[in-house]
Amino acid sequence: MSSGIRWRMARWLGIAFVVAILVYLTLPAVVVMIAAFNEKAILSFPPESYSVKWFVNAVTYPDFQKGFVNAVIVMLWASTIAVVVGATFAFAVDRFRFRGKALLEAILMSPLVVPKFTIGLGFLILAAQVDMSRGFTVVVVTHVVLVLPFVMRCVYVSLRNLDRDMERAAEALGASPLMVLIKIDLPLLLPGLFGGWMFAAILSFNEFTATLFVTGARTETLPVAMYNYVREFVDPTMAAISTIFIVLTALLLIVADRFLGLGKVLAIEEGR
Amino acid sequence: MADDIAVRLDRVTKRFGSVTAVSEVSLQVRRGEFLTLLGPSGCGKTTLLNLVAGFLEPDQGEVYIGETRVTQVPPFQRDFGMVFQNYALFPHMDVFENIAFGLRMRKVPKGEIQSRVEEALDIVRLGGYGARHARELSGGQQQRVALARAIVIRPQVLLLDEPLSALDKNLRARMQVELKEIQRRVGITTIFVTHDQGEALSLSDRIAVISEGKIQQLSSPDEAYRNPENSFVASFIGDINRIPARLVEVSGDEVAIAVGEARIRVPKARCHASRAGDPVWLFVRPEVLEPVPEDTENAILGTIYAHVYQGAHIEIHVEAGALGTIHLRTRDDGVMARWPVGARVGLVGDLGGAMVFPRDSRD
Numbered sequence: 001m002s003s004g005i006r007w008r009m010a011r012w013l014g015i016a017f018v019v020a021i022l023v024y025l026t027l028p029a030v031v032v033m034i035a036a037f038n039e040k041a042i043l044s045f046p047p048e049s050y051s052v053k054w055f056v057n058a059v060t061y062p063d064f065q066k067g068f069v070n071a072v073i074v075m076l077w078a079s080t081i082a083v084v085v086g087a088t089f090a091f092a093v094d095r096f097r098f099r100g101k102a103l104l105e106a107i108l109m110s111p112l113v114v115p116k117f118t119i120g121l122g123f124l125i126l127a128a129q130v131d132m133s134r135g136f137t138v139v140v141v142t143h144v145v146l147v148l149p150f151v152m153r154c155v156y157v158s159l160r161n162l163d164r165d166m167e168r169a170a171e172a173l174g175a176s177p178l179m180v181l182i183k184i185d186l187p188l189l190l191p192g193l194f195g196g197w198m199f200a201a202i203l204s205f206n207e208f209t210a211t212l213f214v215t216g217a218r219t220e221t222l223p224v225a226m227y228n229y230v231r232e233f234v235d236p237t238m239a240a241i242s243t244i245f246i247v248l249t250a251l252l253l254i255v256a257d258r259f260l261g262l263g264k265v266l267a268i269e270e271g272r
Numbered sequence: 273m274a275d276d277i278a279v280r281l282d283r284v285t286k287r288f289g290s291v292t293a294v295s296e297v298s299l300q301v302r303r304g305e306f307l308t309l310l311g312p313s314g315c316g317k318t319t320l321l322n323l324v325a326g327f328l329e330p331d332q333g334e335v336y337i338g339e340t341r342v343t344q345v346p347p348f349q350r351d352f353g354m355v356f357q358n359y360a361l362f363p364h365m366d367v368f369e370n371i372a373f374g375l376r377m378r379k380v381p382k383g384e385i386q387s388r389v390e391e392a393l394d395i396v397r398l399g400g401y402g403a404r405h406a407r408e409l410s411g412g413q414q415q416r417v418a419l420a421r422a423i424v425i426r427p428q429v430l431l432l433d434e435p436l437s438a439l440d441k442n443l444r445a446r447m448q449v450e451l452k453e454i455q456r457r458v459g460i461t462t463i464f465v466t467h468d469q470g471e472a473l474s475l476s477d478r479i480a481v482i483s484e485g486k487i488q489q490l491s492s493p494d495e496a497y498r499n500p501e502n503s504f505v506a507s508f509i510g511d512i513n514r515i516p517a518r519l520v521e522v523s524g525d526e527v528a529i530a531v532g533e534a535r536i537r538v539p540k541a542r543c544h545a546s547r548a549g550d551p552v553w554l555f556v557r558p559e560v561l562e563p564v565p566e567d568t569e570n571a572i573l574g575t576i577y578a579h580v581y582q583g584a585h586i587e588i589h590v591e592a593g594a595l596g597t598i599h600l601r602t603r604d605d606g607v608m609a610r611w612p613v614g615a616r617v618g619l620v621g622d623l624g625g626a627m628v629f630p631r632d633s634r635d
Contacts, residue, residue: 169354173373
């Protein structure tokens, strides 16, 4: 009997521990989401009265509107380019042995090591040299470099999980290398490619540090616009826009999970 | 070149770094025959198959499929079908599309694809399974889809890379029969790779026994079983006892061999050693030997060590000192009572079918 009680206590302790971790992980987001509904013009918690006016303010604020559009433009370009470039490199690294392969891998992974601050500054200097500092190009290029390691990782894992006998079977049936790529490799790698693209999109959309250096008034993305806002005002608009951010990202993940399975997309499970 | 040869390897060598996987192998596969490449893992049999398929290119030698020299031709331009060990069915296509893939790559007209895929499904007795997904099928069914996919393109040769090894024992026996039956019905030249000598014996028209990158023997299953050309083939095919002995005397059409204390006579034609005094291996099938009282003249002496009841037969393990463990096999249930474990026993038998091969004194 006493061992039964002990067992039950251990079980409850375990559950309590898991709940504590979950609360810890979600606490900042939850606090912000609640603070967004504060009626007063201060960022306080918990609010005394509630309102949605800060959401209205966030959505109608012109800088945020422009920032959102800019961020989407940069995100679409950067993640798409990163997937194409990253997939090509991942394929080369997986399939071929060539001189300087290790060096290439190291360089492609270097954005994980070099501070984003440095990358932003570097591209700012370069862009000024070639007189591109006011355009979208430099922002997109910076984002591609930043998200490339993540995309490569994603694609590389799905490549590793790809059964090479599939390719051989197709070749045995008369498929040329190009047909093998189109009919076998691409469809089988699609979840990995899509996962990489989504990873890149979310990272790009959220990127702030390096982006701060390379954007101008015309190309300012949403995170930069939010930063500029906080420097002038401290009201729950910030919390409201953050909430919108979280909801959008969550929706994207849910859609991805519905269509492809999140495990597959993030290349957690084996492909087969 | 003779047009009854479907595949020809001409002094083919393949090295991986410092390892020679295949060494100057020549082999002719006759049209319509079922030829098995049999050997232990790492013997080079899979390398040989990949050389025929073109997944590997030989360092030396030539490969022909039919009349065409294909040594440098990439796999997708060669005319063969292949079944892989894990079937390698395309997971993003249904059964129909899997089988149709080779036809689509060959730009076969749509209507013909439909009828040929259905015909192939009928051949492997999976009619009506076209819309199924590969993962909804059992192992045996996936196996048959892989086979249909390989034969629907009507290739000159069908390559099978241990296709039965992923199946459980009962299913494997059934698929063996079915595979042989389909092969005979379609009349397709087949090269089959396996490490399972039982599979090789029951399926093949001819067996190439392979070891250390070389063909040790190329013959019918019956020949390989009865007349192995060397001690490797003798020990690899069928259950057999390998007993150390010494060649004593060559006289007329018989040779005398000393096995422990016993003197045994073997037909000279069955002996591959020549000089009296040479150390040799005596190869005897377990079903040939029978237990007799230990004072029987020229019996090999030992102690009963274990009875292993196998249903249809009983296997008796005899501990024979320096000669090692000798197995005998009998259908007579009474043997277990007459020769209990621990009893001293003599072994004799009709050694007309026994084999004698030279033995390195190191062995």
